Amino acid sequence: xxxxxxxxxxxxxxxxxxSSFRTKRSLIKEQNKIKKKIKKLKSxxxxxxxxxxxxxxxxxxxxxxxxxxxxxxxxxxxxxNNEYNDLKNxxxxxxxxxxxxxxxxxxxxxxxxxxxxxxxxxxxxxIKNSETKIVLTKQANKKRAQEIKKEIAKEKTKAxxxxxxxxxxxxxxxxxxxxxxxxxxxxxxxxxxxxxxxWYDKYISESKKFLNEIKHxxxxxxxPKLKVLIExxxxxxxxxxVLFYHIDFLNITASNFGYxxxxxxxxxKWKKYNKQYYKSNxxxxxxxxxxxxxxxxSVPKLPIIPVGEAVxxxxxxxxxxxxxxxxxxxxxxxxxxxxxxxxGKASYVFSINSYSNKSIQNIFNYIAGExxxxxxxxxxxxxxxxxxxxxxxxLHTDLNSWEMEIRQLVxx
Numbered sequence: 001x002x003x004x005x006x007x008x009x010x011x012x013x014x015x016x017x018x019s020s021f022r023t024k025r026s027l028i029k030e031q032n033k034i035k036k037k038i039k040k041l042k043s044x045x046x047x048x049x050x051x052x053x054x055x056x057x058x059x060x061x062x063x064x065x066x067x068x069x070x071x072x073x074x075x076x077x078x079x080x081n082n083e084y085n086d087l088k089n090x091x092x093x094x095x096x097x098x099x100x101x102x103x104x105x106x107x108x109x110x111x112x113x114x115x116x117x118x119x120x121x122x123x124x125x126x127i128k129n130s131e132t133k134i135v136l137t138k139q140a141n142k143k144r145a146q147e148i149k150k151e152i153a154k155e156k157t158k159a160x161x162x163x164x165x166x167x168x169x170x171x172x173x174x175x176x177x178x179x180x181x182x183x184x185x186x187x188x189x190x191x192x193x194x195x196x197x198x199w200y201d202k203y204i205s206e207s208k209k210f211l212n213e214i215k216h217x218x219x220x221x222x223x224p225k226l227k228v229l230i231e232x233x234x235x236x237x238x239x240x241x242v243l244f245y246h247i248d249f250l251n252i253t254a255s256n257f258g259y260x261x262x263x264x265x266x267x268x269k270w271k272k273y274n275k276q277y278y279k280s281n282x283x284x285x286x287x288x289x290x291x292x293x294x295x296x297x298s299v300p301k302l303p304i305i306p307v308g309e310a311v312x313x314x315x316x317x318x319x320x321x322x323x324x325x326x327x328x329x330x331x332x333x334x335x336x337x338x339x340x341x342x343x344g345k346a347s348y349v350f351s352i353n354s355y356s357n358k359s360i361q362n363i364f365n366y367i368a369g370e371x372x373x374x375x376x377x378x379x380x381x382x383x384x385x386x387x388x389x390x391x392x393x394x395l396h397t398d399l400n401s402w403e404m405e406i407r408q409l410v411x412x
Contacts (some may be wrong), residue, residue, distance in 0.1 A: 046197065060213055062087050068316040126392060137351075174232070178225040179389075186211035191243075195237070200228070202235040204247070211250045216252065218308075218320040221341060222287050241281035245273075253308030253320050253368065265357045265364050270303035278304060285322065287401055288343050294326040297406060299334075302327040302355055307367045309340060314372070325369060326356055330412050335391075336363060345375065347394040347402070349409060361386055 062084065069078045078084055183194040187208045193200040223246070227238040237243050248269070275298045279284060285306075286292045298304055309321040317324060326337040334355050338348040352359040371377055378384055379393065394405050 027240075046199070057213075057216070058087050071316060131218070174230065176227065176229040176238070179222045179228055180225050181215065181223065184226060186215070186247075193226070195228070200235045202237065204243075206244070206247050206251075208251070211247065212234045214250050214253060214320075215246075217318055218253070220246075221282050221322070224284055241243065241285075243281055245285075249306050249308060249322075252306075253310070265305075265361050267303060267305070267355070267360070268358055270305050273296075273303045273305070274301060275304060276300065285324075285341070288341065290347065290396060290402065291324070291339060292345075293403055294324075294328075294333070294337055294339055294347075295405065297326070297328055297410060299327045299329050299355075305364070307338075307364055309367050309374070310370060312370060312372045325360065325363065328406075328410055330410055332412065335409055336360065338363070338367065343396065346396060347406075348375070348378070350392065351389045351391050 065081060065084045065087075066075075066078065069075045069081070080171050179193050179195055184191045185194070186207050186209060188207055189207055190203050192203065193205050204326075205280060224239065224242060226243060229236040229238055275295045278295055286295050293305065297323055304327065305325045307323050307325060309323040311319050311321050322341040324339050328335040328337060332351075334352045336350040336352055338350065339345075350363055366378075366384075367374065376386070377388065384390075394402055396402055
């Protein structure tokens with residue numbers, strides 16, 4: 001008798017574990033996730049930069065208001081000043097916001113490190129699995145193996161995508177734009193330009209950080225915007241003469257606001273700023289009839305020296321006006337004509353023995369100094385006129401008469 005056949009329970013075979021090899025599609029999907037995190041990180045960084053600039057400016061303004069009230073002996077009334085209270089309250093809010101941004105930034109940086117490790121591990125898997133597939137010798141797989149080789153080479157040679165995205169997103173294409181001076185920030189040895197939520201750095205050795213504070217006192221009257229060209233990652237200032245003039249100009253006005261002592265005048269520094277240079281590169285500064293005519297009458301090879309006239313109001317607030325010292329040659333020596341960009345202000349004529357630093361320094365110091373109502377003070381003091389060798393004042397009421405008097409000065 002045959003032994004009955006026992007049916008054994010069928011054991012299911014274990015399926016091979018799914019390979020951890022990721023296709024190009026999954027890699028792109030992973031990269032998209034990384035891009036979103038990087039975008040968020042960049043947004044936080046930009047907000048932090050904006051808040052930093054804003055906080056510096058507000059703190060500086062708070063100090064100015066406190067200094068003004070102390071100077072006038074009314075510090076007890078400071079708590080009733082609306083601008084001061086608003087700035088203080090806003091400062092507290094910004095400080096809290098800044099801490100929050102820093103905390104968020106720290107968290108995102110930690111996420112970035114983790115993502116970097118994941119990408120590195122992913123690349124190793126791609127290489128390992130790809131090399132396994134390359135071993136296949138069948139014709140059907142040969143083409144695929146070649147594609148994998150190309151992908152591996154591409155992965156090995158290109159820079160880490162996370163670090164590339166972490167950098168400022170500067171467009172690689174050539175494009176240009178105009179930027180107003182509110183979006184130009186001076187720093188030590190460079191300037192930073194803000195445009196459409198992008199930040200561009202330009203190395204300028206003459207730039208100083210304190211100029212960023214001084215420019216708030218200066219009204220960029222009739223000054224053209226900076227013309228910026230981005231070529232790949234190069235930042236080019238196409239009208240750089242305008243930029244360098246204002247760096248030089250703001251530097252010599254720094255003394256008006258306690259950043260530097262009154263500078264010793266150095267005519268050689270202004271050597272290139274003769275009348276031809278103004279006419280070729282800085283015509284916007286000569287926007288009035290009197291400025292244009294004085295430029296014409298100036299000695300061709302001598303510099304026309306810009307002076308930041310400190311205009312101080314009765315409450316102690318200050319602004320900077322452009323004014324110039326035009327060099328004219330007379331039969332007896334040299335004349336300096338002090339002329340403001342403000343059309344209502346008269347021309348003041350000074351006599352000097354030679355066109356030298358020593359001869360001009362006192363006149364320069366008076367214009368750039370802290371005296372209130374400079375013109376009326378000068379007219380009312382014969383001693384001051386003698387000290388500065390002031391000869392006369394020529395009014396602008398009749399421009400024909402004004403020009404005739406200027407011509408007579410040259411003939412004397």
